[in-house]
Amino acid sequence: MRKLGEPQAYLFILPALVPYVIFWLAPMVYVVYLSFVDWDFMNPVKTFVGWENYSRLLTDAKFYHALTTTCLFALGNVLPSLAGGLFLALLLNRKLRGMAFFRTVIFLPWVTPTVAVSIVWSWIYEPRVGLANAILGWFGAGGLEWTKSPDTALISILIVTIWKGLGWTMMFYLVALQNIPESLHEAAMIEGANRRQRLMHITLPLISPTTFFLFLITTIDSIQAYDQINVLTQGGPSGSTRTLLYLFYESAFERFEIGEASAVAIVLILLLAMISLVSLYVSRRRIHYL
Numbered sequence: 001m002r003k004l005g006e007p008q009a010y011l012f013i014l015p016a017l018v019p020y021v022i023f024w025l026a027p028m029v030y031v032v033y034l035s036f037v038d039w040d041f042m043n044p045v046k047t048f049v050g051w052e053n054y055s056r057l058l059t060d061a062k063f064y065h066a067l068t069t070t071c072l073f074a075l076g077n078v079l080p081s082l083a084g085g086l087f088l089a090l091l092l093n094r095k096l097r098g099m100a101f102f103r104t105v106i107f108l109p110w111v112t113p114t115v116a117v118s119i120v121w122s123w124i125y126e127p128r129v130g131l132a133n134a135i136l137g138w139f140g141a142g143g144l145e146w147t148k149s150p151d152t153a154l155i156s157i158l159i160v161t162i163w164k165g166l167g168w169t170m171m172f173y174l175v176a177l178q179n180i181p182e183s184l185h186e187a188a189m190i191e192g193a194n195r196r197q198r199l200m201h202i203t204l205p206l207i208s209p210t211t212f213f214l215f216l217i218t219t220i221d222s223i224q225a226y227d228q229i230n231v232l233t234q235g236g237p238s239g240s241t242r243t244l245l246y247l248f249y250e251s252a253f254e255r256f257e258i259g260e261a262s263a264v265a266i267v268l269i270l271l272l273a274m275i276s277l278v279s280l281y282v283s284r285r286r287i288h289y290l
Contacts, residue, residue: 035262074222085169107167118231150240
């Protein structure tokens, strides 16, 4: 029997390896190279500048503000999305008439393009005639500037992002809840466990793999958020919603500083890799599988 490590064995993974190298590894190497050069897209000559792009980036106050905004956005999106999705899943995980309809309605925003959703919400957030301030007026509250004010712009984008993603997290949690053996709940009830105890000691531990997956994917999506920011605020007002990805866009396609933009991209990749490694380490100690 031939060993898997022999050269002939690599022929079996070649169909998957070729697109991986062409569309991921090679562009990644090229971006690393660009982060060490000075280039403006127009000039065919790329001037090697070493670590200058990184040093300029790490001394720029806008970079640290964008990094802080990115972390706040990720934190403000991940926790409510997971908690809200789990709450909806627990609420709709019942064999009652009409449950499929409500699940479909809640899931629909996820399959709607982010740009279309953001345009609709820009009308809702309009300070003078928007629905958001109209609802606040019904309760006697004053209107807000929403995306027009640095104090509320990031929260406004978070509301859109969370609303759009709730159905997606809900569907994953629904599948996880339905895969828990009913016999475990029945045994716990016989032993006298109430609903809260069953939730804490059976449900939450057994859906922890789904929670870990959703945490990781939602965090990555939060750090890579762009469409809703571009449509609703364009990184403003006063840079209050400028994330690292939007900073990358400004550097590359507004100022044409490709070297600096590539350095921002590398920082983004390192940030995502760090979060993934920490999450994997924690998952080995906290995740429970059936």
